[in-house]
Amino acid sequence: MSELLGIFTFILILLIVVIFTFLSSLNFTHPTAVQIQLFGIHITIVGGFLLLNNGLITSYLILILGVCIGVYGSFKQNKSISQSDERN
16 A cells, blocks of 8 residues: 555656646746755655655655756756846
């Protein structure tokens, strides 16, 4: 039963990440770098709690997904900041 719960949780988190990335790429939302990093931290914490609970491979995948999102947020530049730098 815990394997099924882990797989369902991973699919749900992956769906949320895909929707977040899709809306961000369409410029529907304009998240800052800090918001993206916090999103990655929250996903990493969820993966950590699942890892402590049952230790399935899906918990590791959720942890890696959260870390990748956090690292992506570290290297993302805001368009408004880069546009204001170009004007000066």
